[in-house]
Each structure stands twice: as structure tokens, then as C-alpha cells.
Amino acid sequence: MTGAPASLADRVSELRSAFDRAFAAPLRTETTTKIDLVAIRVGSESCAIRLAEIRSLFADSAITRIPGGNTALLGIANSRGELVPAYRLRTLLGLSGTGDSRWLVIAAAAPVAFACEAFEGHLRASAESILPRQSSGRMHEFATEFVRSGDVVRPIIALSSVIAALGTMPDAAASMVTQE
Template sequence: MTPSSATATTPHAALQDQLQQWRDAFDRSFDEPRGLDVWGDAWRVLGIRIAGEPFALLLDELSGLLPAQTAAPYPADLPALKGLVGHRGQVMPLYDLRALLGKGNSSGTRWWAFLRCAPLALGLEDFDGQWRVGPSDRLQHREAQDETGHWTLRCNGELRPLIALEPLIERLTASLAARRDAEPVASPLA
């Protein structure tokens, strides 16, 4: 047995191979045209974990996913704002998704998800797969008002609430605007 074949069978190497397959599949999903309905009525979702609990994001709402690095600090009194990050030549704020959902601050961010609907990134604790979810695996809650929220998805045998990103960002934007409007304006003569 050669040294390279011995390392290929270790659990670490198997895990690295699985992670690389997920990365490649995720990257390929952005190369495919969004307008074509190549999977019928299936939704493409990313499985994530928040405080150890399973959740899902729609891949069509994301423009990228990268391993977390150190964010540039930014002075702000918003606990959810973790700093500034760059993606595809653009600087944008990084928010802790766990904090935005009201589940406390994340103990560690391992991934950054970049959004299509707004120039910002969300810090994710973990992701554990991507799936195509057909109509039979989508459960809409009775109190749902529209298709942008209130869905639970069955992914790989596990139920995952779908996080509706656009309404979340709308609430964040409204909150930031209200904070800005409530701050006293400094007098230029002072």
C-alpha cells in the first residue's frame, strides 16, 4: 500500500472528498441558467444549521457561499453586524443570521452567504447539504400569507424551516432606517 492510498481511506480524507463534492455541486448550481426550469417544480435549497437546528435557504436567493474569514471591523452598535467583507469587488456588511432571527449571537461563523436581493452577506454557523425539494416535500403553514415564507421543507428525511430572506432583509432595512431617523442630527455650528 502506498502512502497516498493509505491517506485516501482515512475519515479525514473522506470528509474532505465529501466537502469538495458539495462545493463543486454548489458552484455548478450558479452556472446553470436561472430562467430554465430544468428540475420541474423542484426548489433548490441549501441546508444550514443555526444553534444546532436545521434550516434551509433557497439557492436562487444566494449569489455565493464562501468559507468565513476575518471580517473587517466596523464601528456600530448593532449586535448582528459583524463587520465588512468583500465579494466580487464589492464591499458589503456582514450580519450574523442567528442574531437577525432573534436566536442570540452566533458562537462562530464558518460560512458567508452572499445575497442576490441586497448587497450584504450573512454569517452562517454551518451548512450540511443542498437538495432539490419537490412539491410533495414542501409543507406550507396555515398562517402563511404568500409563497415568500412560512414553509417547512423535508430534506433528506429531516424537516427544515425555510428562511425567507427578502422579508428578513426588508425588516433589517426598516430597522436601520428607523434607527437613523431617531438619531439626533449634530449641529454643524457646534
């Protein structure tokens, strides 16, 4: 019991010093080209999305369910005053899993929200670390690349291809997306 408080105190001290260093350090300029990625979990699969394809990220946003036969469509969500359709990403990608899809990723290319199970962090990877992905199945249609972060290999989901796929679906919301 004596070790834990000391460890917490060290952690707090470390956090404080890191926070102070952030304001004390001079502004750095990026010399290398980095690609920003958002690490998420879709179903039970750890994935990544290019930050450039995302307009915003929300959690626990209210979703209004609407009638329809599309099982991937959760409903309509409010994104900064704009109504956007919200799809369950794991259903669209054909992945298995359970749990509440409480995170909403708003696509930059179109006003569409994709619900995922967890937000796992922000990745900054070099262009060389992004490699083409060799696989088959429906997942391969939307993730042709992958990035390695630590020991985890994350497929990079191309939201543009997902949005393109939504255009072929005979759904009202999907047609609404395609009309815009």
C-alpha cells in the same frame, strides 16, 4: 483493524466508480420541476435557503469590524471585489446558539451577507414537498415554509423578508443597504 482498510478501500472504489459514472453517463434532462435549496445551520437550528435567493456562498472570508450599535452586524466583507455588510443570521432570527459564524451567504436580492454557523449541503426538493409552516414568534416572520429532508424538518428562511426587516433597523449599514 482488518475491516477498516477494506471499508476504506471499498469507499474509495465506490467514489472512483461514481466519479467515472458521472462522466460516462449521458446528460440527463430534468423532467420534473425541482427547487434548489441550501441546507445551513443557524445557531442550533437546521434551516434551508432557496438557492434562487443566494448570489454566492463563502467560507472563512475576512470580515472587517465597524463601530456601531447593531449587535447583529459583524462588519464589512469582501464579495468578489464588492463590500457588503455581514450580519449574524442567528441574531437576526432571534435564535440561540454559540460558535463561530464562518459561513457567509451573499443574498441575490441585495448586496448583504448573512453569516451562519455551518453549511450542511445542497437540497433539491420538489415543489410539493415544500409546505407552509405553522408557528409563532420572530422566526415565523422569516420562515413561513419548511422542507423535510430525511428525518430533519428545515424551516425555509426567506432572505428577502430578512432584508426587508433590515430596512427598519436604525443602523448605518442597514440604511446603506436600503439606499442601494
